[in-house]
């Protein structure tokens with residue numbers, strides 16, 4: 001049992017006052033639990049999926065990018081037309097699109113969705129994956145290119161007169177004024193965990209994103225990116241996005257049974273390289289985000305109230321892989337622990353992708369929002385975190401161990 005913190009009614013100084021929810025959109029029913037051989041989009045399923053996110057009260061959906069995935073811009077545009085409210089986040093690797101063209105595409109998406117576009121810049125975590133699309137820069141140069149890219153996106157959206165540019169990575173003459181977004185600008189998020197990611201994110205990003213880490217480690221990382229932002233003279237600090245793969249059932253005990261059943265199936269899928277189209281590599285990942293997830297998994301399986309790392313261990317931490325396990329109340333309380341540390345964008349996506357998106361919308365999001373509404377109305381914390389202790393309580397560890 002992890003020693004239980006005392007949950008006083010006082011709201012911590014580091015707490016975010018508001019939280020918004022993100023979930024990645026899936027294009028077909030293939031999952032890590034039940035891989036279905038497919039290369040394609042199941043349109044009916046995809047429509048259902050984005051409607052479920054919209055109806056479930058999510059605020060954003062991430063459209064991921066890989067050299068073998070569907071194109072995230074085209075999918076984002078479809079999300080815009082299939083929904084009214086949810087904001088599409090386009091994952092974009094700078095090597096794939098000249099910055100002024102990306103600015104134009106994003107501004108078009110923003111107008112087509114009346115101000116809902118967001119972009120998530122990925123500098124690339126694997127040299128081999130970057131080379132598949134002709135990008136041979138080493139990672140530190142890729143981040144330097146991202147820094148120049150961010151400046152050019154913002155200038156393309158805001159300059160009212162033509163401008164020329166001669167930088168380290170890009171050169172052009174007499175561009176502009178470009179096609180403008182619906183609103184003033186479009187939020188730019190940075191993904192990555194290396195020192196260079198922190199530098200670019202702290203200096204330039206509207207949002208900086210993480211995969212789920214133990215609470216104290218995440219708080220340290222938030223302070224690090226905010227310190228870089230302050231040193232750069234910023235008065236508006238980057239918002240903090242944190243991602244989890246919750247495993248939820250009616251009670252903590254049932255959630256643990258499910259978690260152990262799931263991890264066996266997920267492990268099998270990855271051992272057979274049956275999910276996704278590229279072979280899953282078993283060697284050490286090059287991206288620091290995955291390296292961190294694996295080192296947390298090595299140190300311990302369970303952290304804090306409900307963070308479980310075995311899902312990271314069996315998948316070589318490819319993509320977001322750390323779980324929160326428990327009843328809706330325990331998982332909502334665990335999310336609030338992160339909100340208390342300063343996370344204000346929470347991304348959740350389950351392993352049973354569509355069913356979980358619906359379940360979280362019904363059972364988890366409302367609990368987090370109720371607590372935040374309570375805090376706003378009363379100026380004090382409610383009781384969810386002190387009543388649903390998960391790993392801070394007595395039974396949880398027994399449930400966690402029983403399924404092994």
Ligand SMILES: Cc1cc2nc3c(=O)[nH]c(=O)nc-3n(C[C@H](O)[C@H](O)[C@H](O)COP(=O)(O)O)c2cc1C
Nearest residue numbers: 064065091123124125191192193194197287288289
């Ligand atoms: C929330 C989040 C979403 C991400 N989405 C993608 C994605 O769609 N495609 C991709 O190749 N990498 C994605 N990444 C991975 C990293 O951005 C990438 O590996 C990074 O550019 C380099 O890693 P490093 O700085 O951690 O070493 C994502 C990362 C985070 C935190």
